[in-house]
Amino acid sequence: MGPLDIYEMSVIEQFRDNGYAGPVKVFSPRQSHKLCTRLESCPDTPGWFKSSAAHYPLFLELACHPAITRILGELLGDNIMLWGASLVNAHPGHRHPWHSDIETAYAGGKTVNVWLALRNVNEKSSVRFISGSHCFRSSVQEIQFLNNMQRSQLEKDDILTWAKQLDPQSDLQQPVIRDGDAIFFDGRIWHDSHNENRSGTRVALLLQYAVPEVPIRIWESVNSPYTHINKPRPPCIMITGRNDYDVNDIICRKITDCTMKRTINSGDSNFLSTTLKHIDLPLQEDSQTGWQPCPIGRGVTPSMDEMGFHISVLSAGIIPHAPHSHEEEELLIMLSGEADLVMLPENITGGEQRHRLRAGSLVYYPAFYTHTIHNTGNDPITYLMFKWRAALPSGFESPAAAFDFGLDESSIESSQQPPFQSREIFRFPTRHLRELQCHVSLMQPGASYQAHRDNYDVAILLLKGSIETLGNKLEQFGVIYYSAGEAHGMKNIGSTPAYYLVFEFHPGPAQRRWLRIALQLRRILKSPLRKLPRNLGVFLAHKTALAFRSH
Numbered sequence: 135m136g137p138l139d140i141y142e143m144s145v146i147e148q149f150r151d152n153g154y155a156g157p158v159k160v161f162s163p164r165q166s167h168k169l170c171t172r173l174e175s176c177p178d179t180p181g182w183f184k185s186s187a188a189h190y191p192l193f194l195e196l197a198c199h200p201a202i203t204r205i206l207g208e209l210l211g212d213n214i215m216l217w218g219a220s221l222v223n224a225h226p227g228h229r230h231p232w233h234s235d236i237e238t239a240y241a242g243g244k245t246v247n248v249w250l251a252l253r254n255v256n257e258k259s260s261v262r263f264i265s266g267s268h269c270f271r272s273s274v275q276e277i278q279f280l281n282n283m284q285r286s287q288l289e290k291d292d293i294l295t296w297a298k299q300l301d302p303q304s305d306l307q308q309p310v311i312r313d314g315d316a317i318f319f320d321g322r323i324w325h326d327s328h329n330e331n332r333s334g335t336r337v338a339l340l341l342q343y344a345v346p347e348v349p350i351r352i353w354e355s356v357n358s359p360y361t362h363i364n365k366p367r368p369p370c371i372m373i374t375g376r377n378d379y380d381v382n383d384i385i386c387r388k389i390t391d392c393t394m395k396r397t398i399n400s401g402d403s404n405f406l407s408t409t410l411k412h413i414d415l416p417l418q419e420d421s422q423t424g425w426q427p428c429p430i431g432r433g434v435t436p437s438m439d440e441m442g443f444h445i446s447v448l449s450a451g452i453i454p455h456a457p458h459s460h461e462e463e464e465l466l467i468m469l470s471g472e473a474d475l476v477m478l479p480e481n482i483t484g485g486e487q488r489h490r491l492r493a494g495s496l497v498y499y500p501a502f503y504t505h506t507i508h509n510t511g512n513d514p515i516t517y518l519m520f521k522w523r524a525a526l527p528s529g530f531e532s533p534a535a536a537f538d539f540g541l542d543e544s545s546i547e548s549s550q551q552p553p554f555q556s557r558e559i560f561r562f563p564t565r566h567l568r569e570l571q572c573h574v575s576l577m578q579p580g581a582s583y584q585a586h587r588d589n590y591d592v593a594i595l596l597l598k599g600s601i602e603t604l605g606n607k608l609e610q611f612g613v614i615y616y617s618a619g620e621a622h623g624m625k626n627i628g629s630t631p632a633y634y635l636v637f638e639f640h641p642g643p644a645q646r647r648w649l650r651i652a653l654q655l656r657r658i659l660k661s662p663l664r665k666l667p668r669n670l671g672v673f674l675a676h677k678t679a680l681a682f683r684s685h
Contacts, residue, residue: 153268157315213375218342234273238321245321406433424452471515530563553581582625599632
């Protein structure tokens with residue numbers, strides 16, 4: 135984890151003293167409302183109702199948000215397990231009685247819950263706590279049982295009376311929380327919620343974490359004395375670190391391979407947000423087709439109508455597809471092996487042309503350029519591919535081109551060792567970009583740069599060394615995609631220089647402006663008129679933009 139700022143440190147201190155902390159800003163209200171709609175569109179969770187992250191990727195992606203995991207790392211350490219993810223709804227007048235979490239009431243402070251406000255959350259509907267009750271060594275249910283009372287009978291005065299008997303300093307607290315904010319709290323703390331709003335269902339996302347040595351079991355009775363069932367065990371997912379214990383049912387999910395830390399910045403269901411992935415070579419070949427593409431990410435970005443990237447392994451002697459062309463532009467980066475780039479340029483006689491590619495080669499394919507790749511060797515090859523398209527053409531065209539960036543940092547020569555060194559590989563306008571840039575950089579051990587925001591999408595391929603970004607560690611052949619507008623920084627945490635390849639996708643002003651219009655039109659047309667073409671919104675915005683340009 136990277137260093138925490140002063141606010142985050144105060145959150146951690148508050149958590150340890152009071153048993154809860156926050157609010158922590160995670161999303162804007164508008165973003166949280168769009169997320170709420172997407173989460174509510176998921177079908178009912180099969181099996182245990184708290185296991186949504188095991189079935190629906192969006193729950194898992196939100197559980198791995200950097201604003202959450204940075205604080206979790208300080209509270210729980212390096213090994214963090216997600217055991218619960220569920221939507222918590224409360225209609226007007228609905229009350230969730232005072233309780234302690236049964237699953238973790240005896241976990242000894244090794245659990246953290248995150249209550250993320252999504253819709254209609256305010257001072258009349260947020261969660262309430264008894265400060266310091268995480269140290270009582272008694273749950274609400276146990277005290278209730280000893281006093282021969284039912285859960286539905288518990289009132290605020292009863293809770294406060296019991297709490298004061300255990301700790302005179304404890305008190306009732308209701309944090310001022312708004313949609314998009316998160317509250318962190320210990321699983322042992324006494325808490326309840328009551329939606330006192332006159333209208334509107336209050337919706338929150340409850341994410342529940344623990345260290346992997348804490349056994350999590352499904353409860354059979356919610357009242358004291360508690361009863362649990364030993365099987366089936368709830369599905370748990372390691373968010374960070376490792377599991378050295380055999381007490382939980384740890385399931386494998388792609389998030390552990392891709393290490394995604396996403397920030398949802400758009401209501402578009404196809405939005406592509408910041409993504410990190412480690413590529414562990416060699417990749418497994420497809421024994422039947424000889425071509426195995428592995429998608430990493432794809433969708434709309436703040437500046438592109440479509441951006442996608444994947445890594446592929448191509449077996450010896452295989453051509454993945456016949457020469458083809460498409461509207462999107464592409465970048466191909468060779469990571470291992472040798473192959474032939476097959477091209478069929480327009481207005482060139484003599485059929486196809488071939489260019490030899492090796493590890494360290496890079497190819498730019500313009501839009502509508504006919505091409506494919508052929509592994510003519512005896513060993514498999516591996517390559518990384520970026521593919522993108524803007525809502526509106528930039529007005530420029532560039533030819534296909536091949537470059538060599540070098541897999542070794544010796545390609546950057548310097549008699550000194552400044553913190554950063556860089557060598558430009560290319561810079562030119564394309565059909566879909568005002569400018570496409572590429573350079574290789576060398577970052578010395580301990581060097582770093584502070585978090586900043588770019589108004590364009592950035593992709594990075596780590597060739598050598600170890601770096602940390604967004605609270606994650608990446609090593610050789612780690613891929614990073616920073617969505618435009620996403621705050622990001624980087625630090626070399628290794629003992630050797632970090633050597634990496636950087637791509638910058640610069641859109642034109644008109645592209646950014648009209649992309650927003652296109653997305654709005656698409657959303658409007660997509661829902662009520664499902665038989666209309668998917669890109670009708672983009673088409674209408676394009677025509678509107680051209681009409682304005684002509685004037």
